[in-house]
Amino acid sequence: MSRVLLELSISLDGFVAGSNVGPGNPLGDRGEDLHEWMFAGRTAEESIHFEREHFRDVGALIMGRRMADVGIEPWGDEPTFHAPCFVVTHRPHATIDKRGGTSYIFVTEGVQATLEAAREAALTKDVLVNGGADIARQFLDADLVDEIRLHLVPIVLGAGTPLFTGVRPGLRLQPVDARIDRTVTHLTWRRT
Amino acid sequence: MSRVLLELSISLDGFVAGSNVGPGNPLGDRGEDLHEWMFAGRTAEESIHFEREHFRDVGALIMGRRMADVGIEPWGDEPTFHAPCFVVTHRPHATIDKRGGTSYIFVTEGVQATLEAAREAALTKDVLVNGGADIARQFLDADLVDEIRLHLVPIVLGAGTPLFTGVRPGLRLQPVDARIDRTVTHLTWRRT
Numbered sequence: 439m440s441r442v443l444l445e446l447s448i449s450l451d452g453f454v455a456g457s458n459v460g461p462g463n464p465l466g467d468r469g470e471d472l473h474e475w476m477f478a479g480r481t482a483e484e485s486i487h488f489e490r491e492h493f494r495d496v497g498a499l500i501m502g503r504r505m506a507d508v509g510i511e512p513w514g515d516e517p518t519f520h521a522p523c524f525v526v527t528h529r530p531h532a533t534i535d536k537r538g539g540t541s542y543i544f545v546t547e548g549v550q551a552t553l554e555a556a557r558e559a560a561l562t563k564d565v566l567v568n569g570g571a572d573i574a575r576q577f578l579d580a581d582l583v584d585e586i587r588l589h590l591v592p593i594v595l596g597a598g599t600p601l602f603t604g605v606r607p608g609l610r611l612q613p614v615d616a617r618i619d620r621t622v623t624h625l626t627w628r629r630t
Numbered sequence: 631m632s633r634v635l636l637e638l639s640i641s642l643d644g645f646v647a648g649s650n651v652g653p654g655n656p657l658g659d660r661g662e663d664l665h666e667w668m669f670a671g672r673t674a675e676e677s678i679h680f681e682r683e684h685f686r687d688v689g690a691l692i693m694g695r696r697m698a699d700v701g702i703e704p705w706g707d708e709p710t711f712h713a714p715c716f717v718v719t720h721r722p723h724a725t726i727d728k729r730g731g732t733s734y735i736f737v738t739e740g741v742q743a744t745l746e747a748a749r750e751a752a753l754t755k756d757v758l759v760n761g762g763a764d765i766a767r768q769f770l771d772a773d774l775v776d777e778i779r780l781h782l783v784p785i786v787l788g789a790g791t792p793l794f795t796g797v798r799p800g801l802r803l804q805p806v807d808a809r810i811d812r813t814v815t816h817l818t819w820r821r822t
Contacts, residue, residue, distance in 0.1 A: 450803070451794035452644045592819050596799030602643035607788030611642070613815045616808035623805045625815060627784050 440497070440560050442553065442582055444567045444574055446601060447472040447589040447622075453598035454571050464508035466598055472591050475622040489518045496521055497563025498556040500549075502573035503527035506542055510534065521563075524556045526573055549576045571599045578605050583629065586611060590623040632689070632752050633776040634745065636759045636766055638793060639664040639814075640780050645790035646763050656700035658790050664783050667814040681710045688713055689755025690748040692741075694765040695719035698734060702726065713755075716748045718765055741768045763791045770797050775821065778803060782815040 446454045449472060456466030465473065477485050498521050501509075506525040513519075516537040523542050525531075531544040545552040556565045567577050577583050588601075611627035618624075638646045641664060648658025657665065669677050690713055693701075698717040705711075708729040715734050717723075723736040737744040748757045759769050769775050780793075803819035810816075 450801070451792075451797065590817070592803035592805055594794055594797050594799050594801040596797075602786055605643065605786050605788075607786050609642070609786040611784035613782075613784055613810040613813070616810050616815045616817070618805040618808050621805070623808045623817060625782070625808070 440557055440562055441564045441584040442567065442577070443496075443564050443585050443587060444577060444583045445587040445589075446569055446571075446574060447475070447591055448601055449591055449593050449595045449598070451594050451596065452600045452602060453595045454569060454574075454601045455599040456595055457597045459504070459508065459570075459599065461508055464505075464512055468595055469598070471593055471595075472589075475589065475591060475620065479620060490520075493519060493521065493566075495564050496566045497560025499523040499566045499568045500552055500556050500573065500577075501525055501568045502570045503529070503544075505568070505570045505573070510542060513540075516540070522556075522559045523568075524552045524559075526552045526576075549573070549580060549582065553577075553582055571601050574601060575605050578609060581629070585614075585629075586627045588625045590625055591621070592623070632749055632754055633756045634759065634769070634774055635688075635756050635777050635779060636769060636775045637779040638761055638763075638766060638781070639667070639783055640793055641783055641785050641787045641790070643786050643788065644792045644794060645787045646761060646766075646793045647791040648787055649789045651696070651700060651762075651791065653700055656697075656704055660787055661790070663785055663787075664781075667781065667783060667812065671812060682712075685711060685713065685758075687756050688758045689752025691715040691758045691760045692744055692748050692765065692769075693717055693760045694762045695721070695736075697760070697762045697765075698736075702734060705732075708732070714748075714751045715760075716744045716751075718744045718768075741765070741772060741774065745769075745774055763793050766793060767797050770801060773821070777806075777821075778819045780817045782817055783813070784815070 448454050456469035459466040499519055503525055517540040520539040525544045527544050530546055534542040610630050612630045613627050615626035640646050648661035651658040691711055709732040712731040717736045719736050722738050726734040802822050804822045806820050807818035
């Protein structure tokens, strides 16, 4: 059964990206500190294996236009996703095909229509909402997320893009997993 | 060896108290939702046992004046602390003695002097920085905390007193434990 997952790395003070996100600075200032846990202490081969495992059950991804705009170039010619990525946007754009099964498909009809397209593409696999924060909030507010996975990085950024600021008060989740892995704490909740 | 612990319940969006904290509303609006995990599903006897275990290794507590002002009355004649509580304040006040080993001792010389007094009282037991957020930030900024324990309650409050806003950017911790207990996720880090 296909689930909708939301997955982000987040700082102690609740930021999922640093300040000044833009071309050439896709994660914002010090934003790479939020993601180094994925590669730290792993060989190149182990990193590839980790990423393959990480996306194994993901049949489609969803992301915001801003994330696609700053990410598509650095993600390269054979992105790690190996699945169609549906981009929520107001500006139409032709589909961009990459090697290894990744494509960027631009949907202009809002989050609900994007989710339907992603579900259709994912078949029985999961749909992963990959960010950024604005798209994550839209999915949370519309109660479309089955499982939230946060990778809590124990640093204080001081500024950046917050995840939960602006999410409707009263959201309540059920914890289902928590474990530490070297420098990071992996946390999972489900919708109540 | 006596350690300095910081322990707080915190919402998904980073608040350790709701809005409008004041006399008669010590935890702020919906702030009690941050603490119900301590009592939910426990009998009165189990709650007493839980609290006794919880404070077993604590030889002294530290709290802010505001927390003391709104808390001393609801904490009652035999508070759960069973240890001296050192209150960081600018306004001198005579010591208040309660039953069962709890006393409120007002220190006007700042956090460092308060910590020294608390360490002396705790002997080999731990010193627990019990809040509120402003005192917690002062201890974090002065690098006085050995271990941070957050009880992450998976709700969005939307407003209130944030813990990490204003903490110096660059703070970095080491995760040492993470586990779920029914509705809450208990997280522990140490100073790096």
